[in-house]
Amino acid sequence: MSTYLAFLxxxxxxxxxxxxxDEIRRAVESVGFEDIATHINTGNVRFTTRMRARGRIEDALERAFFENRGFPVPTIVFRADQFADLAASAREVSATRPDAARHYVYLLKDELPDDVIAQVEATSGPAGEMIVRGRAVHALLAPGYQNGTVDPLQAAKLLGIATNRNLTVVNALADKWC
Known part of the structure; x- marks a missing residue:
């Protein structure tokens, strides 16, 4: 059985x-996944399963979440080792920008094509930088970014199905679950 992390x-x-x-845990359990844990109430869940195909895992979870809640819940899944690598990369990116006021990590359902990567990274400016690394996009926002030219929401529109967590949560989850 492999360990996965899902982000709702x-x-x-x-x-x-x-x-x-508690409802998230029940829904994940309802599809036969095991060793389920959640972290804060923002849609972070760890589980084990014999399933291997990420798409099948995401589909099973999304169906279970819809059955439980009655509304769609897009879900992004990483194997624990993939998430550990993502967190290590996030720490490396953060270390290159020690002056950043905020570091958000957008977790992507799918990798972006090269032309979209270029568009996302082109939203960078003096107030912050958008950096794409695989299925993660890093928004490194400078002090005073609220009045600047970087708009993570503008870039987020290019990402497809995605959700974000701040660097603190990414590190906490990697330390706790990977």
Whole structure:
């Protein structure tokens, strides 16, 4: 059995998309996955399964989440070793920008084509930088970024199905689960 981490998108953002941790665990258990754990109530879940195909795992989870909640919950899955590599890369990227005020990591369902990578990275400017590394996009925002030219939401529109976590959460999950 392999260990996976799943990241749920757009839950617990308002009264209509509530998905408590206990319900997430029940939904994951309902598809036969085991060793389930959650981290804070923002849609971070670890589990083990004999399934190997990421697409099949994501489909099974998305169906279970819809059955449990009645609304779609896009889900991005990484094997634990892949997420550990992603977190190590995030730390390396962060170390090159010690002056960044914020570091958000967008987790992608699918890798971006080269032309979209160029568009995302072109949103960089003096107030921050967008860096694409595989299925992760790093938003490194400089102090005062709110008044600057980098707009992570503008770049996020190019990412397809994605969700973000700050670097602190990425590191905590890698330390705890990988």
């Amino acid at each position: 998108r757009a839950i617990n953002l308002g009264a209509k998309r509530v998905f408590p941790k």
